[in-house]
Amino acid sequence: MKTYMIRRVTERVGLFITVMFAVLMLGACAAAPVPPTESLAAANDAIYSAEQAEARRYAGAELEEANRQLRDANKAVAAEQMTEAERLAKQARVAAELAIARTEAAKAAAINREMGRGTEALDEEMRRQGGQQ
Numbered sequence: 001m002k003t004y005m006i007r008r009v010t011e012r013v014g015l016f017i018t019v020m021f022a023v024l025m026l027g028a029c030a031a032a033p034v035p036p037t038e039s040l041a042a043a044n045d046a047i048y049s050a051e052q053a054e055a056r057r058y059a060g061a062e063l064e065e066a067n068r069q070l071r072d073a074n075k076a077v078a079a080e081q082m083t084e085a086e087r088l089a090k091q092a093r094v095a096a097e098l099a100i101a102r103t104e105a106a107k108a109a110a111i112n113r114e115m116g117r118g119t120e121a122l123d124e125e126m127r128r129q130g131g132q133q
Contacts, residue, residue, distance in 0.1 A: 033082040039089035040077070043070050046096035050103070059102035066095035 047066050055063045073088035 033080055035077045035082060036073075036086035036089055039086050039093070040070070040073060043073065043089045043092035043096065046093045046100070050096045050099040053100050053103045054107075055096075055099035055103045057103075058106040059099040062095050062099035062102060066092045066099060069095060 043066070047063070047070060050059075050063050050066065069088050069092035073085045073092060076082070076085035076088055
């Protein structure tokens with residue numbers, strides 16, 4: 001009688017554990033994946049900053065690449081491919097940051113050229129002033 005009771009309790013505990021495991025697995029499968037909102041927001045912010053820095057003028061290809069990757073990331077979110085969306089959002093942010101860096105470099109080079117021309121003009125003026133004395 002004792003053995004029968006132990007066996008029956010063991011079977012019930014085993015059944016309970018099996019049912020709980022199945023419920024947990026179904027719950028995990030049913031949960032919707034979480035979109036990478038932080039990465040998407042960071043990409044949006046970086047693209048906005050690039051546009052404000054005039055990247056379209058100086059680094060248009062990089063800015064277009066960032067916009068394309070952000071569009072693809074949003075499509076991946078809609079398709080519930082969150083890992084792909086995260087990867088694309090991060091790539092969009094990096095492309096936008098590259099556009100900003102190239103824009104700043106192009107602007108700095110333009111300033112350097114302008115300063116060089118100014119220096120040449122001053123040198124020429126000094127030579128003329130020196131020749132008149």
